[in-house]
Amino acid sequence: MKPYRLYDDFAPFYNLYWGDYFLEDAQEGVADVLLPRVPDGGRILDLCCGTGQTAAWLAACGFRVVGVDSSPEMLRYAAENAPQAELVCADARRFELTEPADAALATFDSINHFETIEEISAVFSCVFEALRPGGWFLFDFNDEEGFAYNAGESYSVCRDDHVAIVRSEYDEDARRGSSQITLFTPTADGFWSRRDLEIPEFFHGAEELETALTRAGFASPRTFDATEDFGMEKAEGRSFLLAQKPL
Secondary structure, eight states, X not given: OOOOOXXXXXXXXXXXXXXXXXXXXXXXXXXXXXXXXXXXTOEEEEETOTTSHHHHHHHHTTOEEEEXXXXXXXXXXXXXHOTTSEEEEOOTTSOOOSSOEEEEEEOTTGGGGOOSHHHHHHHHHHHHHHEEEEEEEXXXXXXXXXXXXXXXXXXXXXXXXXXXXXXXXXXXXXXXXXXEEEEEEEOTXXXXXXXXXXXXXXXXXXXXXXXXXHHHTOEEEEEEETTTTTOOSSOTTEEEEEEEOOO
């Protein structure tokens, strides 16, 4: 199983444009659903923490935060954005914590990045082992409506020191979405270099995910609609799943 390193080259753009994007829309729902279930000053695992904006917010709420991500470049920004957090460079499918957490959070399509339900089951098993008995796990995921809704979208960013073009696609038969990203950055000799990246995501239904949670040991998974239950404005076809590690 190869380490997940697709975000290394994308880290500067992600930090500038995507790090706060999801958090701004989701934090009210996360604050209502997950945070009251965590003891004051409790420890929260921010899985696939990216460039650390969510970890910084959780720390500002008074929690101790450990962020896990497989991209050293993303973690380099996380160290600047969330200096209070403990950061661990590890793959979500095979990680361990030295101290258990009271809750775990994985946001912004993190679970959709894993291609097979076996990989997701490995993630859920690691989270289960990382939690204290009674700990909670909350994550979001895109359903097929969400993939279809975003398919065909494109946008660009043009600045003095970078240009980026992002295009979204979805293959219904393969249950595979992707962000096609073209980046241009200036070079020392006055020219511009081009990099083409693809970030794939995969559709897994709520029933599949709930079954995988149960097999990992979690109890009573509960699904929330991101728009109706979390009040998110930029979340067509997105849901959240909450489950508990039994006492």
